Amino acid sequence: MNYSDKLSADQQITTEERISAIIFATQDGTTPLYEDDCVDLGRAILKIVLREFRPDLFVPTPNRFIIIPSDFPVQPLGPDEKPKGRATCGNCGLSWDDDISTSMTPAPSARCPFEEFH
DSSP states (O other): OOTTSOOOHHHHHHHHHHHHHHHHHTOOSSSOOOHHHHHHHHHHHHHHHHHHHOGGGEEEOSSOEEEOOTTSSSOOOOTTOOOTTEEEOTTTOOEEETTSOOSSOSOGGGOOTTGGGO
16 A cells, blocks of 8 residues: 555545454454454554554544545635634534535535544
């Protein structure tokens, strides 16, 4: 994997699945891990590696660091960006311009367009 390019959402998910499959397949049986545990470990390992080699991929939020792929249709607003349509998620703390029409905005029923990254 080339960490010099930002990962798309599909690349991120594929990498997490590959890491979790390796973890799941190499268990020795002494401490059984369920498949969901392996997925969580795969995601955590990928984030550790990316945070080390590509810290610019992470968007700091009040609650956590989130990776928003560069090809995602909605990009988070910076703290100094204050458009009229600014909306902020109460869960992740990311903001977006809800006045910009994309495939995900305006967000229906006040849902966060970054919800799949929560």
